[in-house]
Amino acid sequence: MIERFALEDRHVAQRERVREFCERAVEPVVDAHETSGEFPEELVRRLGDEAFIGVPYPTDVGGAGQDFRSFAITVEELARSWKLLAGAVNIACGLVGYPLSEFGDDRQREEWLANVCTGEWIPAFALTEPGSGSDAGSLETTARREGDEWVIDGHKWWTTHGAIADLLLIVARTDPDESGHAGISLIGVPNPHERDGIEVIRDIPCMEGDVAIESELRFDGLRVPAANLVGEEGRGFRYIMEGLDIGRLGTAAQGVGIAEGAFAASREFAGEREQFGQPIAEFQGVGFSLADMASRTEAARLLTLSAADQRDRGERITQAAAMAKTFATDAAMEIATDAVQVHGARGYSTDYPVERYMREAKGTQIYDGTNEINRLVIANRMYE
Numbered sequence: 001m002i003e004r005f006a007l008e009d010r011h012v013a014q015r016e017r018v019r020e021f022c023e024r025a026v027e028p029v030v031d032a033h034e035t036s037g038e039f040p041e042e043l044v045r046r047l048g049d050e051a052f053i054g055v056p057y058p059t060d061v062g063g064a065g066q067d068f069r070s071f072a073i074t075v076e077e078l079a080r081s082w083k084l085l086a087g088a089v090n091i092a093c094g095l096v097g098y099p100l101s102e103f104g105d106d107r108q109r110e111e112w113l114a115n116v117c118t119g120e121w122i123p124a125f126a127l128t129e130p131g132s133g134s135d136a137g138s139l140e141t142t143a144r145r146e147g148d149e150w151v152i153d154g155h156k157w158w159t160t161h162g163a164i165a166d167l168l169l170i171v172a173r174t175d176p177d178e179s180g181h182a183g184i185s186l187i188g189v190p191n192p193h194e195r196d197g198i199e200v201i202r203d204i205p206c207m208e209g210d211v212a213i214e215s216e217l218r219f220d221g222l223r224v225p226a227a228n229l230v231g232e233e234g235r236g237f238r239y240i241m242e243g244l245d246i247g248r249l250g251t252a253a254q255g256v257g258i259a260e261g262a263f264a265a266s267r268e269f270a271g272e273r274e275q276f277g278q279p280i281a282e283f284q285g286v287g288f289s290l291a292d293m294a295s296r297t298e299a300a301r302l303l304t305l306s307a308a309d310q311r312d313r314g315e316r317i318t319q320a321a322a323m324a325k326t327f328a329t330d331a332a333m334e335i336a337t338d339a340v341q342v343h344g345a346r347g348y349s350t351d352y353p354v355e356r357y358m359r360e361a362k363g364t365q366i367y368d369g370t371n372e373i374n375r376l377v378i379a380n381r382m383y384e
Contacts, residue, residue, distance in 0.1 A: 037210025048119015079257025094247030162215030
């Protein structure tokens with residue numbers, strides 16, 4: 001059920017500030033990066049200078065000291081222009097930022113989280129493995145204690161930004177006698193590529209294009225200080241699940257941004273493109289398609305902002321975030337597909353942004369829990 005919520009003047013101002021930044025600094029360079037396949041590292045780090053990365057975290061750790069409605073708005077506006085940047089913010093705030101903020105010690109918060117929030121460090125979260133995707137409890141990466149060090153062995157893939165990360169948060173089993181969700185811990189590795197025992201096997205080719213960095217990594221005797229454990233040993237699965245609430249909220253906002261971008265492009269195109277002596281928007285088939293795009297986009301936005309508002313009121317949003325993520329990303333896929341159809345042959349061309357929106361939307365249905373997994377989360381909490 002959608003709760004009543006309100007956006008304040010500061011939320012409207014945040015939307016305007018992010019949109020102005022995107023129009024000035026992002027949109028002019030998107031096509032060049034997409035064509036060359038060059039990851040926009042400088043632009044990603046600049047998000048920290050703009051205080052767009054650590055939006056919901058305190059100012060004493062480099063955050064902006066705002067709320068989760070501001071976070072959702074920021075991610076939405078970034079995704080409207082380029083989902084890649086919105087995804088970078090979501091990783092930093094969700095699966096990396098949340099456990100550091102809530103469970104990290106003073107050093108991890110004041111150094112690691114602060115560097116992430118300010119853009120000094122690009123973080124990565126190493127969870128998924130060749131045999132462990134939705135079933136995170138089946139992971140095989142291990143970390144054994146040897147004196148004052150953890151020794152990590154394992155194989156990860158689909159680690160976004162893994163090949164360039166300044167901070168790698170690794171999910172590993174620290175208790176070999178446990179199985180499933182038990183005995184899993186989080187271990188932080190600053191400057192991972194300056195250490196022995198880590199190999200970047202490859203960047204995985206993916207639908208989002210060469211500009212996206214999705215890394216396959218191998219750990220072979222990677223040694224890090226014991227003090228790099230985040231929170232309590234064996235409690236990592238809980239931290240992951242709570243971080244996923246934030247990650248799913250951010251992914252929902254990405255879906256809204258993609259939907260808005262695809263709809264806006266279609267509305268403009270349909271108003272200008274003429275066939276049979278009139279703009280195609282005046283044909284009922286196209287007009288109805290645009291009406292559905294607008295309606296689904298607004299519904300996705302309301303569901304996402306409602307979940308963010310619940311989080312701002314201190315409530316757990318496991319079900320609300322799963323609902324928002326599932327609905328918004330499914331809507332994004334439908335709207336982007338319709339946008340390509342509205343554009344006709346032009347939509348099938350890289351000359352127009354809607355084919356990119358379509359590729360980006362597909363990813364949002366998969367990461368931070370596939371939408372099938374999210375539906376299980378929703379169904380399992382219906383009777384609580």
